[in-house]
Amino acid sequence: MKEGPSIATIAALIGDPARANMLGALMAGRALTAGELAREAGVRAPTASGHLARLSEAGLVLVEAQGRHRYFRLSGPDVAHVLEGLMGLAARTGRLRTRPGPRDPALRQARTCYDHMAGEWAVRLYEGLLADGRLTAAEGQVSLTEAGRSFFRAEGVDLSALEAGRRPLCRACLDWSERRPHLGGTLGRAILDHAVARRWVRPSTEGRALTVTPPGLMALRAWVGDAVTPLSETIGRAGG
Amino acid sequence: MKEGPSIATIAALIGDPARANMLGALMAGRALTAGELAREAGVRAPTASGHLARLSEAGLVLVEAQGRHRYFRLSGPDVAHVLEGLMGLAARTGRLRTRPGPRDPALRQARTCYDHMAGEWAVRLYEGLLADGRLTAAEGQVSLTEAGRSFFRAEGVDLSALEAGRRPLCRACLDWSERRPHLGGTLGRAILDHAVARRWVRPSTEGRALTVTPPGLMALRAWVGDAVTPLSETIGRAGG
DNA sequence: CGATTGCTTCGTCCTCCGCCGAAACGTCGG
């Protein structure tokens, strides 16, 4: 109890399995109702309600009442960032007490990481953009090259809007399943929006998984170049 | 217990006050003995021993036996990074259940953040380097300008060594007390080493606090330029 | 060689908290 109890409180809040599952579900970026989160966490409604009250009181999630539903979402990217960091630690350090569930392959392949893409596909995309000279990672810092800027402008991405805020355009976000970086930042977010809008990927109705559609397969392959292994072998395992 | 128990395990590990205090103490970057950590956490030796066993089994800390002492340290920058993230969340979200203790002003002023400097001084340093055109933060990505490279070379910093590894040279690390970024990465580390070697700052014998020595005051002020407010006025001021 | 110090293991106590069922509150639909 000397100087830093607050960090313990926050960590303990995340440290309960039920609450961790809820937060993990919210990593998909969507707002979910208390009932959905209860199911996601594998607990009854009263239990979930208590957990959610504590999470929102601590400011980790925000709640919005809508009719008889209450929608919860993460209170910001910083929360998501810490959660991803914890996943990284868990992947690096933990024995895998988590028996690899049936849904895991789909998650490993493509998923949302709060507001951008993660998983095999995201890592490939990142490495493809690097290989094509559209991104550069000098000194470990990612930035968009001139070629990359014209590429995304041609795709219809409004780069100046993405650079308006305080949040960086490009950020290397360590993928906890692949152990290699993928693209975060506002550009990462824009790419996910882009891909969803063009039906290249379809977010799972619940959960973080992303399904890559056939046209998406073509489009993404064009983005990442032909040098990349065809994905077809890994698609369609463990439907959901 | 659905898909993500591992993150809960790690977070729960950090979520105990005694363990959190130990990890916080290790954020100073030094290796500490079990006894020191017990004192730091405010628990007896047996309790501390149990906690440290769990922390090292989970891979959050590394242990090295030396005579009858056992030295513990954080297992890597990723652990420190997650801890800093948690501190940020705690500062942003938490009601301040932590009454601002007497030691806090010193910590706010200058402290170590695992292996680089944090606190008021570190933020000033960062902003001074930016203002002088030695660092550039285009697109939210920090990098060293040509002027900056010559500056640090002249100071005797071996930049190529710093760029050798996988870890980035410059990283903007959010300062949880100042809520503004300071400099991390290998350059951040080198600056701390530099400042310690030249007796500009003196690490507290225990804890993360850094004391700025009178010559250090001169030197750092020269680094950050005269435009920066003298430190004397802001010492002991709280809040933001 | 015996005393001291640092750390761990063991056994025990005890508090905390996560879980649920039952019931209350509110919203929506007939």
Added chain:
DNA sequence: CCGACGTTTCGGCGGAGGACGAAGCAATCG
């Protein structure tokens, strides 16, 4: 209005785990 549904509050149960003292090893010192 009344019933269905989503959510919260309440009360009680049970288990996990954090705390300590005493004792056991191991290394250092006189």
